Amino acid sequence: MNKIKVLLVEDDPFWIKHIVYDLNQEVDIVVASTACTKEEAVDAALHADIDVVLMDVELNPNQRDGLYATQEITTRTDCKVIMMTSYQERSIIMDAFDMGAVNYVTKEHYSDIVDAIRAAHAGHSSIHGCCADVLLVEWRLRCLSRSEREVYDLKEQGFKSHQIASMLHKSLDTVKSQIKSIGRKRTKTLSD
Known part of the structure; x- marks a missing residue:
């Protein structure tokens, strides 16, 4: 049986020790290499036989x-990259997928990593639940204009309409109109 060859890129000795041990217990997975820096990771991916x-x-x-x-x-x-991290921020999750990651699993859900590795190796699209909500929200927001997205992001951060108007150098009426438009577009996307 050909084992799935994994490159672990991690700088925390605790996680390195536990992940290597746990993955090497699987009959179809082996940690072929580890790296602690960006440079080591790229070098290993380019020169080692990694899946x-x-x-x-x-x-x-x-x-x-x-x-x-x-x-x-x-x-x-052709390596498949799964992000495994403690970060749960929307922007980081989106950046990870924009950079080419095929999945994103938080360390809180570490027990799911074996299934994620198998799915990635098989070429299956399996997005872990810890980031699925973020991707769904982003998908629903794709219909917003750049200007509406700026307003939406500031509203999500807790700013009031008059604060957003001041920050974006817009009239209060324009911001209120954009907020209504955002609401209509999101409702339409949900019903499509």
């Missing part, structure tokens, strides 16, 4: 370099 990469988002504090490693790996190899 699936488990990638942490942050390999250096506050740098999100795992996202850039993902982009480089997915554009230069």
Whole structure:
């Protein structure tokens, strides 16, 4: 049986130890290589025989370099990249998929990683539930104009209409009109 060869990209010794041990217990999966930096990850993906990469988002504090490693790996190899991280922010999840990740599993849902590896290797589209809601919301918002999206994002951050108008240098009536338009478009998308 050919095992699924995994590259683990992680900088935390605790997670490295546990993930390597757990994955190597599977009959069809082996951790073929580990990396702690973006450079090591790209080099291993390019030169080792790797099928699936488990990638942490942050390999250096506050740098999100795992996202850039993902982009480089997915554009230069056939490896499937699964993000495995503690981050649950919408923007990071969307960036991960934009950079080429095929799935995103938070460490809170670590027990699901084996199934995610098998699905990625088989070429199945299996989006983990921890990020599915984010993707669904983003899909529903695709019909908004750039200007409406700016207003929507600020509204989601808790700003009031008059604050948004001031921040975007728009009239209050324009912002209120855009908020109504956003509501109509989201309702239409839900009913389609």
